[in-house]
Amino acid sequence: MVIKMDFCKKYFLYLVRWQLSTPILAIVLKLLSNMSTLTATIIANLIGGLIFFWIDKIIFKKTSEVPLWEIKNKVECYDCHKKTKGYRIVMWGNYDRTTDKHPQYRCRECSIKKMKTISK
């Protein structure tokens, strides 16, 4: 079984992140010690969830080792303005345009040039 380094790194970060939730849980439970254990734990977990949702989102952000392309017919190339089939890289490593509100499509030639600038 081959375990990728990226997986090991994420798993390690996730374990560290779990340890970081311990002091928050302990502090909140101490501060709310006059409440029932169940209510205090629910509040502590709610606070932890509000914080760690964002950290988990970073840890589990998807990356792509190979370029993920989107191809669209009949578009105007962003660079040379030729009307053609358009290509754009949506995700590649840390390059992420999955939520791009104004995606830029390029003709085949211009998309290859753009790909070279992304891969640098």
Ligand SMILES: [Zn+2]
């Ligand atoms: Zn072009």
